[in-house]
Amino acid sequence: MNSSLYKTLEWTTRFAYINLLWIFFTIIGGVLLGFFPATTAMFAIIRDWLKGNNEGPLFTTFWQYYKREFWKSNRLGAFIAFIAGFITIDIFFISTNSNEVLTWTYIPLFAFMFLFILFLFYVFPVFVHYDLKVIQLIKNAFLIMLVHPINSFIIILCLISCYYIMKLLPALAFIFGGSIYAFITMWIALNAFYKVQNKQKENK
Numbered sequence: 679m680n681s682s683l684y685k686t687l688e689w690t691t692r693f694a695y696i697n698l699l700w701i702f703f704t705i706i707g708g709v710l711l712g713f714f715p716a717t718t719a720m721f722a723i724i725r726d727w728l729k730g731n732n733e734g735p736l737f738t739t740f741w742q743y744y745k746r747e748f749w750k751s752n753r754l755g756a757f758i759a760f761i762a763g764f765i766t767i768d769i770f771f772i773s774t775n776s777n778e779v780l781t782w783t784y785i786p787l788f789a790f791m792f793l794f795i796l797f798l799f800y801v802f803p804v805f806v807h808y809d810l811k812v813i814q815l816i817k818n819a820f821l822i823m824l825v826h827p828i829n830s831f832i833i834i835l836c837l838i839s840c841y842y843i844m845k846l847l848p849a850l851a852f853i854f855g856g857s858i859y860a861f862i863t864m865w866i867a868l869n870a871f872y873k874v875q876n877k878q879k880e881n882k
Contacts, residue, residue, distance in 0.1 A: 692727075692736070696720055697857040699740045707748075714755035719743035720856060722806040724864045747805075753812045754805065758798070765791055796823050796830050802860070803867035826870040836862045 703716035722743045726732065768787050800819040804810070810818060823830060840858055844851040 692732075693857040693861070694853050695736060696723060696740070697854055699737065700856045703740065703744055711748075711752055714751040714758075715744045715748045717802060717856075717860075718747045718751040718805055720860050721802040721864055722747075724857070724860050725803070725806050725868070728861075728865055728868055750812065751805070754801070754815070757812070757816065758801070761794055765794065793823075799823065799830060799833050799863050800867055800870075803864050803871070806864075807868070807871055822867075822870055822874065826873065829866050829870045833863055833866050836866070 697720075700716050700720045703719065704712040706712060707715060719740045723736070723739055726734075726739075765787075772784065772787075797820055800823045801816065804815050804819040804822065808815060808818065837859065840862070844855065
């Protein structure tokens with residue numbers, strides 16, 4: 679029991695610490711330039727944890743990933759920001775015409791928004807798992823999202839459950855919000871990656 683308690687406290691501390699590092703490095707990067715490298719570093723470390731590599735110094739490892747992927751992650755961030763900006767403008771347009779009844783013409787926009795959200799579940803896991811150029815990783819993330827709808831459904835269920843828990847205890851969102859999101863999406867995305875790898879082996 680003492681061993682189990684120690685392990686629980688150890689991993690709780692790790693998740694809180696990496697969440698703190700994520701916030702800290704986002705801020706020192708000026709938020710706009712720091713968010714994507716910090717998010718990438720957090721996902722990379724959680725991927726290491728899931729693959730059994732959890733012995734390295736956390737701060738040093740985070741900093742190494744942050745530096746190494748700084749520009750590449752911000753190129754990806756520019757693409758994501760462009761799409762998010764496009765969606766925001768469309769939502770603003772809809773809200774300014776809220777007196778009108780929503781018609782079928784809005785369906786493609788809402789479908790695109792939904793697919794974009796699902797794409798975001800996979801883009802950072804693909805970034806840290808595969809050594810690809812930005813255009814290639816965008817394409818791979820989108821394709822993996824399309825061929826594994828069950829994994830996407832499980833991610834949504836897990837995140838909704840976490841949302842309601844953190845709504846009851848708002849402090850948890852600040853302490854664990856980012857790291858829990860990264861763990862859930864990375865864990866389920868890894869499962870999808872292994873399925874892809876096994877299928878490729880079978881086809882050879």
